[in-house]
Amino acid sequence: MESKVIYVKAYFKELVQKTEHRDFDDPWAKKNVSTSKNEYMPKFSENEVDSERLSRDIEIALAVLDKDGYALKEIVTVTSGKYAYDCGSISSSPIGLLGGGPMATEGTGGYGYGYSYTDSVIIVGQK
Numbered sequence: 001m002e003s004k005v006i007y008v009k010a011y012f013k014e015l016v017q018k019t020e021h022r023d024f025d026d027p028w029a030k031k032n033v034s035t036s037k038n039e040y041m042p043k044f045s046e047n048e049v050d051s052e053r054l055s056r057d058i059e060i061a062l063a064v065l066d067k068d069g070y071a072l073k074e075i076v077t078v079t080s081g082k083y084a085y086d087c088g089s090i091s092s093s094p095i096g097l098l099g100g101g102p103m104a105t106e107g108t109g110g111y112g113y114g115y116s117y118t119d120s121v122i123i124v125g126q127k
Helices: 052-068
Strands: 002-007 014-016 022-025 032-035 041-051 072-093 105-126
Touching: 002 052, 014 072, 041 052, 052 105
Parallel strands: none
Antiparallel strands: 002 105, 014 041, 022 032, 072 105
16 A cells, blocks of 8 residues: 655734824924835734635645545644743732731742644545
8 A cells, every 4th residue: 555645734824914004294394194104014823723724725735645546544633832831929018908917928929821723734645
């Protein structure tokens, strides 16, 4: 049996960039001037995969397999992830509580999060 493996990368979704637009009064020309900045600067999401592009890319890969005479054997998704965390000390000023002593003035705190996303797809064909 002959096999063929195709790797399909998943890309993050492209975000829409707003253009900068300003209206101001030009004191020398004595009129209102409108400016816009239409530079295209691509920016991509950090957590949302472009599923429409991924499905088109998978469709193309499957067409290549079919054209070369391979039958689809398996599709494997590759999952990746990102995370962040931080911790540190917290301090506050002493405050009396109902005439009692001061509240706690020191402590620790922090946060953490993580998420996974589809990094790519591996397509296996077989003759």
